[in-house]
Amino acid sequence: METTAANKLPPGFRFRPTDEELVVHYLRRRALGSPLPPAVDIPDVRLLAHDPSDLLPPGWSEQERYFFTCKEAKYVKGRRANRATGAGYWKATGKEKPVAVSVAAAPRNQAAAVVVGMKRSLVFYRGKPPTGKKTDWVMHEYRLAGAGLAPCRRAATADHPARPAEGWVLCRVFRKKGSAAASTASPTADADDDDATTERADDAAAGVRFIDFFARADARRRRAASPVSSSCVTDASAEHCREQETTSRNGGAAAGDASD
Numbered sequence: 350m351e352t353t354a355a356n357k358l359p360p361g362f363r364f365r366p367t368d369e370e371l372v373v374h375y376l377r378r379r380a381l382g383s384p385l386p387p388a389v390d391i392p393d394v395r396l397l398a399h400d401p402s403d404l405l406p407p408g409w410s411e412q413e414r415y416f417f418t419c420k421e422a423k424y425v426k427g428r429r430a431n432r433a434t435g436a437g438y439w440k441a442t443g444k445e446k447p448v449a450v451s452v453a454a455a456p457r458n459q460a461a462a463v464v465v466g467m468k469r470s471l472v473f474y475r476g477k478p479p480t481g482k483k484t485d486w487v488m489h490e491y492r493l494a495g496a497g498l499a500p501c502r503r504a505a506t507a508d509h510p511a512r513p514a515e516g517w518v519l520c521r522v523f524r525k526k527g528s529a530a531a532s533t534a535s536p537t538a539d540a541d542d543d544d545a546t547t548e549r550a551d552d553a554a555a556g557v558r559f560i561d562f563f564a565r566a567d568a569r570r571r572r573a574a575s576p577v578s579s580s581c582v583t584d585a586s587a588e589h590c591r592e593q594e595t596t597s598r599n600g601g602a603a604a605g606d607a608s609d
């Protein structure tokens with residue numbers, strides 16, 4: 350099940366195809382039995398026989414993986430797909446979305462959208478339905494449809510009647526980014542807060558005194574905004590000094606009269 354695509358791609362390049370490229374250049378090639386591009390190796394895997402953690406094990410260099418698989422019917426005479434695995438089941442979310450490509454259309458050579466496949470999103474639940482526990486494993490399943498399926502049907506009928514092209518799907522398996530980002534970002538933020546608190550505690554223990562310049566500036570602005578109270582204090586002090594001078598002079602004059 351090991352793929353060598355990462356080893357064949359040049360350093361710095363990543364396998365990031367669009368939905369249209371996955372359907373036209375990879376899924377349809379697999380359904381027709383044609384070889385894939387030499388730098389890409391998408392393995393054939395029976396997904397229902399594996400746990401998602403086995404498909405994308407810890408330490409894998411990429412955040413997602415691609416697989417080819419054949420859909421399995423849940424019932425012998427039914428068309429409903431089997432989604433159950435040994436440890437849980439894949440549950441579809443929402444409706445299928447068409448995958449279309451733009452082609453030139455006559456008579457004015459205008460671009461027209463042509464459906465070549467369908468895309469479905471699924472989430473993995475552990476346990477048995479309907480009481481399974483939702484996980485952060487997600488799968489995008491691509492199947493051929495419309496113009497993308499037409500040439501494959503002809504080839505399958507002529508050369509591979511036992512494995513029709515409709516059975517092949519291409520799956521992209523990955524972990525939901527939201528939960529992974531939260532689990533990796535939160536410890537960093539907590540560590541930064543802890544480091545800041547530790548630094549403040551160490552500085553306080555060392556006798557380092559912090560000056561709040563913003564508080565001092567606010568105090569200066571408040572004093573500058575109240576000149577009336579300051580002048581009142583100054584005037585009252587001057588008046589008190591004058592009264593003391595007058596008293597002292599009068600006292601001196603009275604003493605002179607008494608001596609005479």
